[in-house]
Amino acid sequence: MTSPLRQLSALISSSVDVIEREFASQGLSYPSLDDFFDPTSHAEVFARVPVVAEAARLIVAAAGQLSALVHPPGLYQLRLIVLQSFDAAALNVVVVKGIVELLREAGPKGLHVDHIASKTRMDSAKLARVLRLLASNHIFRETSPDVFANNRLSSALDTGKSHTAHQASPMLRHEGASGLAALVEVQTGEGLKSSGWISEFMTSSSTATSHEIVNIPFNKGVGTELTIWQWWETPGNEYLKARFNKAMEAYTSQEQPEAILNGFVWGDLEPGSKVVDVAGGLGTVASVVATAHSGLRFVVEDRPSVIEHSRKFWKAHLPKANVEFEVFDLFGEQPVKDADVYILRNILHDWPEWHSVQMLRSLRNAAQPTTKLVIMEHVVVYACEDTTEARAIPGAEGMVAGAPEPLLPNFGVAAHFSYLSDLLMMALLNGEERTLASFAQLLRKAGWKICEVHSVPGSVFKQIVAQPV
Ligand SMILES: C[S@@+](CC[C@H](N)C(=O)[O-])C[C@H]1O[C@@H](n2cnc3c(N)ncnc32)[C@H](O)[C@@H]1O
Numbered sequence: 001m002t003s004p005l006r007q008l009s010a011l012i013s014s015s016v017d018v019i020e021r022e023f024a025s026q027g028l029s030y031p032s033l034d035d036f037f038d039p040t041s042h043a044e045v046f047a048r049v050p051v052v053a054e055a056a057r058l059i060v061a062a063a064g065q066l067s068a069l070v071h072p073p074g075l076y077q078l079r080l081i082v083l084q085s086f087d088a089a090a091l092n093v094v095v096v097k098g099i100v101e102l103l104r105e106a107g108p109k110g111l112h113v114d115h116i117a118s119k120t121r122m123d124s125a126k127l128a129r130v131l132r133l134l135a136s137n138h139i140f141r142e143t144s145p146d147v148f149a150n151n152r153l154s155s156a157l158d159t160g161k162s163h164t165a166h167q168a169s170p171m172l173r174h175e176g177a178s179g180l181a182a183l184v185e186v187q188t189g190e191g192l193k194s195s196g197w198i199s200e201f202m203t204s205s206s207t208a209t210s211h212e213i214v215n216i217p218f219n220k221g222v223g224t225e226l227t228i229w230q231w232w233e234t235p236g237n238e239y240l241k242a243r244f245n246k247a248m249e250a251y252t253s254q255e256q257p258e259a260i261l262n263g264f265v266w267g268d269l270e271p272g273s274k275v276v277d278v279a280g281g282l283g284t285v286a287s288v289v290a291t292a293h294s295g296l297r298f299v300v301e302d303r304p305s306v307i308e309h310s311r312k313f314w315k316a317h318l319p320k321a322n323v324e325f326e327v328f329d330l331f332g333e334q335p336v337k338d339a340d341v342y343i344l345r346n347i348l349h350d351w352p353e354w355h356s357v358q359m360l361r362s363l364r365n366a367a368q369p370t371t372k373l374v375i376m377e378h379v380v381v382y383a384c385e386d387t388t389e390a391r392a393i394p395g396a397e398g399m400v401a402g403a404p405e406p407l408l409p410n411f412g413v414a415a416h417f418s419y420l421s422d423l424l425m426m427a428l429l430n431g432e433e434r435t436l437a438s439f440a441q442l443l444r445k446a447g448w449k450i451c452e453v454h455s456v457p458g459s460v461f462k463q464i465v466a467q468p469v
Contacts, residue, residue, distance in 0.1 A: 004406045011062040015055040022052050033138055037156040048256055050457035057414045061403060064413030085192060087137060090130040092188035095181050098166035100157045103150045110149025157181045170239045179250030186247045194221035194427035211352040217427040228428055245281055245309055252284040256458045260288045263454030263463035264374045271295035273340035279330055279347045281306060282313040290321045298323040299336050330359045334366035345376035350431045360446030367468050373448055375464040378418035378433040381410040390436035395453040399436060399462055417460055439464055
């Protein structure tokens, strides 16, 4: 019988064959880790087409499982799990200090750490330790002792600003960028600070079963009694709020636009149909749909201070779009009663169950019998075979189906992001990423029924389409 070791290595080998064959058919080579990242290059675009992305997913899953298999157990826990918060802490130093931008200006040969430290006013020896930790994780290259250069992974964090501009004005730092560096700042900032309090939150008798949105890890980590939404509105936190809004753009910029367009069939909507991006932030999801379907009407809804930014975003990116902006409260009455589609992306995961049911009921009360609700979120998959009733939902087979043996049915570390995001939501908001079965239950409580679900290749988000019952 073939050993799991050999089966995993065969999976990697056959997936590499797929990638190399596909790239060769285009006369391309797969991007090297030493290249600078250019998301528009032919090779980077091709690396995201579904057949290549699927082979890459198998490689990541199999390599992760192989690593778990061959590591001595204690070292696996220590190296890959226990101390990972330090990777995040190191990355925070880099994004806050604009080191990627500085190294871009230095070119492929890179810069000696003494020079980086003097430009960023840090201690050279400490900074070398941080950069070397990241270089060992393939983020940056140490080209000769103490000399560091950008590579494919570090340069993906480039905001495109000069280092001087990056440091001079945090408020402008992320303007025009992909949002990835902003997302890293949020997750290694508020996220990392809050994560250290999860254990106490879950084990202390006063909070173990909490469904509250305060007195949660975020409050301890950041030192406030406010919710994260209120905290971002506090005078002095303007940059942190703007950074969060920008970070949400990364969820669109890091995916192919087709990811939003390929699940729910937007083309089936009649011209003039009204699409509401509920708590849409800048309205980036609606903006992707509007670019492809200019005959539709759009409404972006959010809190007052966010709506100001949404207006500016649409004016800059889609000045001719048929769009309105609406200030609203997720838990108040839904103002748009003639919607054909309500979109909820990355909203339900921000809230515990009671709040989620409230907001879904408010949408249900405003919905027409034909209104569709399109939810875009991570869907947590069991780490074993899914035997719940949710398997029968049209489209669910692609979402809950198992990975090939001997991989974990959920693709293991290739699906890691949704489980990490789940705990991030717990830490920051007492929210959660949900399984398909718990989405079905939640929606049922609020008067909705799931009619179809979509797994879109190249997207971390699933689409859950529901209709009123
Ligand atoms: C995680 S972001 C998602 C934004 C957007 N849907 C996206 O995917 O880019 C959550 C959004 O909910 C909004 N929000 C939070 N509490 C709200 C409330 N009580 N009423 C209206 N919007 C709210 C925030 O301002 C933020 O824009």
